[in-house]
Amino acid sequence: MAADILECRLSSLQYDYIEKIRNINEKKSEILGRPVYCLTHTYGCQQNENDTEKINGMLEMMGFVFTEDRSMADFILFNTCAVREHAEQKVFGNVGALVPYKRKNPELRIALCGCMFQQPHIAEKVASYQYIDLIFGTHAMIRFPENMYRLLSEGERICDISQSESVPLEDMPVRRENKLKAWVTVMAGCNNFCSYCVVPHVRGREHSRSPEKVVAEVKHLVAEGYKDITLLGQNVNSYCRDLALDYDFSDLLREVDALPGDFRIRFMTSHPKDATKKLFDTVASCQKVCKHIHLPFQSGSDRILELMNRKYTAAQYLELIAYGRKKIPDVSFTSDVIVGFPTETEEDFQATLDLIESVGFNGLFTFQYSPRKNTPAAVMEGQISKEIKAERFERLLALQNQSALRFHSRFVGKTLRVLVESVQENQVYTGRTDNNIIVNFTSEKNVINTFVPVKIKTAKNWALFGEIV
């Protein structure tokens, strides 16, 4: 029997608060003789970017006007990331840098939200910073209007970090920065508990959105002119498992692929333990699904993979790659990899290098292991020194640069279909192929946001260079 779909939307009460804030902002704007400005900044993954777009949607409805100038802002919000220590330290540094702005303008309101604040030790620490007005976790986005109202009307400092489940949000107002690319969250949370990772602790368990809702959102985006749509989840391969529906992520890909229009579909992230032959067969047979799979391997050593609780071996990973390559011509793979996981020996690290060498990734997101509170890996014996991590990291980057160049060189002389994303001053355009390779070319005609054929002349490890045909 199918399980209930959990979902959350803004209640009419929250819309009332939005209206009340709009009134406050209108009056404030009359007094100031200028708009009331807000600024938001996102740290971390696409999931966080997508959450910020929803917060921005609410702020826009509240009557705020967006600025990128901190000294002009009346309200500043940082949406934070807890995945790595480095990201957290960056947030602390940047929050500290707001103190002079608050001193200059005591009316400035500062809010911090997101994954970092689902960790009680961080929320407690930050709650003692008197210049922070509002703190809320990922699960409290749904009460953002109410908390903002209490802050703006009563000047009350608020900390809302309930530990409830992370339920997908539906029908939220959304303000998208980009007119070409859009993210669609298909599921929230993660059930995997990789031993190094804080995500399941801060985002809660997996909850899938209903296929009807996802398909409707994609349809709407296509109608609005978006051409590059990414389906998001921590592990899209377990999509709908929590709902016990006879429907999986491949079925969803087929459904969105069948929608009319000239657009592309991307997806991330695929956990190798749940990547099926059906997924690769589906990518091979779909027209709009990009021939690119982000498949994080994390380590090439079976011993480390087991300690990481990843539930696959390097050989199984390589089998998936081989199957994908056989079924999907010119498919590209990107991946995440961690160096310096506790107890990683030179031999384990060499196994990681060997795996990179044999796959030939188009791109790698490379991380040095950082201990996260309350995760098993943080208290494992055999933590690796900073120096060794940094040294291995450099060697890994050097190898990846060679290996990406080798992969990219295969495309020299070919004509590839490129979706054009941006342009620099000298008419140099940048876009992506459907297998996720960055392509630079010049054009006298404005080709932004369109698909164009580009004949590839040269390859570098970060991009291809060519001429529009």
Ligand code: SAH
């Ligand atoms: N759900 C995705 C990853 C989300 S986190 C997946 O399973 O692939 C993004 C990446 O951050 C991870 O793939 C991992 O490579 C890295 N990461 C997570 N925790 C980390 C830690 N404690 N130290 C270093 N890198 C980490």
Ligand code: SF4
């Ligand atoms: Fe973290 Fe693993 Fe879940 Fe990815 S699958 S979010 S790495 S616990």
